[in-house]
Amino acid sequence: MAVGGCVGGDVPYGLPAADGSQAAALPAGNAPLVPASGEVIGSGKTRVALLLPLTGEGNAGRIAAELKNAAILAMDDVGPETLELVVKDTGGTAEGAASASAQAVTEGAAAVLGPLFAQNVRSAAPPLATAGTPMIAFSSDRTAVSPGVYLNSFLPQGVVQRTLRYAAGQGVRRVVAIVPEGAAGDIAEAEARRTMLETGGEVTAVARYSYDDMSVYEAVRGAAEAIGAADAVFVPDGGNSPATIVSAITEAGIDASQKKILGTGQWTTANLADPVLAGAWFADTDQGRVAGYKQRYQARFGAEPSLTSALAYDTVVLAGNIARGAGGIPRNAIENPVGFAGYTGLFRFLSDGTTERGYAVYEVRDGRPQIIDPAPTRFSGGS
Missing domain, CATH: 3.40.50.2300 (Response regulator)
Known part of the structure; x- marks a missing residue:
């Protein structure tokens, strides 16, 4: 069955050809006998x-x-x-x-x-x-x-992993994570540490902020030395946070142009037209x-x-x-x-x-996200 624009070319939408491993649990034709409520x-x-x-x-x-x-x-x-x-x-x-x-x-x-x-x-x-x-x-x-x-x-872990694995493949080894206080920040930090360790790199520092500008500036200043020595800064939050954080890095006297800024699909809520985000990478749904x-x-x-x-x-x-x-x-x-x-x-x-x-990786170019690494069309080990 072809559903307009929905079916991938390499992975069937539904069951693949029967190979003996997809045994049906219920015989076809067994209709429920109890009337449905709803x-x-x-x-x-x-x-x-x-x-x-x-x-x-x-x-x-x-x-x-x-x-x-x-x-x-x-x-x-x-x-x-x-x-x-x-x-x-x-x-x-x-x-x-x-x-x-x-x-x-x-x-x-x-x-x-x-x-x-x-x-x-x-x-x-x-x-x-x-x-x-x-x-x-x-x-x-x-x-x-x-x-x-x-x-x-x-699940937030998957998009964090995709962003950082791509960055590691491009030579990023030392990452500073700047994350919000709370459960979302905890998840992003844990997955960032795990992914960088698996790829041979490390999260060298983590800075946390609340949702006010002063908190962001304090977080950046506290991690300034680590940011200066890092290859990349990971900002998994969306909204105003990415631009505010990158601006705070520059105001702290750190040359952000020499650091790769990394994000997640949360960046679809950010103002990507802000020049400070040009060249940043983030993973998201196609x-x-x-x-x-x-x-x-x-x-x-x-x-x-x-x-x-x-x-x-x-x-x-x-x-x-x-x-x-x-x-x-x-x-x-x-x-x-x-x-x-x-x-x-x-x-x-x-x-x-x-x-x-399977997520795509985007780069912010001319204020818009452009795919630089397409989403996969099949899973490894899935055939």
Whole structure:
């Protein structure tokens, strides 16, 4: 099946040709007998539940509406006869997620997609574990994984690793990391240290800041000697942080033009037109693919979607293709080492439930990100 602009040329979107290792866990034609509770999309024999915070507080309901729209678009592409997709409202609460997942088990769902928030994922997992029903959730908190619980999300470790591995391949050995206070900074620091060690380099210093200019200047001044001796400065944060930090380095008397500035996909929220960021490198999802998804979504629903909603599209298409090939959603098919190619790029689920993704590396040129190392089209060891 070819989904416009979505299928990669080297990695099939769905199951590869059967080689004996992708045994179906459920025989084709076993339709659930219990009526479904929730909005039903499609008429396929494989029932899949989609858990969303449709009536959740704050932005939860808005994001949930986007995910639901993305699922509708995906069902248009895989065909309504491929799945019976049952949308269940969690209310954005742990209790609601647990109730919805238990209901999905009772109704014979072959898999559960979602929920969105880490605590909801943890609460939804026990009923599914008892039944042996896999879950593909959308949380970016890798601590939410457990046996049979997979995360189709943008885990921050992966994009940090891609940026620093590329930089190491270009001769970068000594890196100073300037990271925000809090959990996000902790994750970025830990992955930066691990990746540089694996590539034969090191993180020579870490400076932390709060979200005010004085804190940034103090962090830079405290690490000034290390920055002066480093090959690169790693700034994983987005927004105003990259430009403010690089400007602070210059104001501290350090020649930033002799240092490679490194970032992550968070830089899509930064002002890349600021001259201080020219020449910087950062890894991110292939924005060309994402643009194709956003155009289709806007044409159908009249609004520009978030990148998160593309995860729901890819996950529903993935489930549909697995169901078509296996008659159910077995875990060994979800963990297919070849992986899948979607609008969010190349990805595959590892046995620990986390997701490995293929990211592109960008350089800031003329105020815009330009790809200097394309996203991979296949995973090593995946054929």
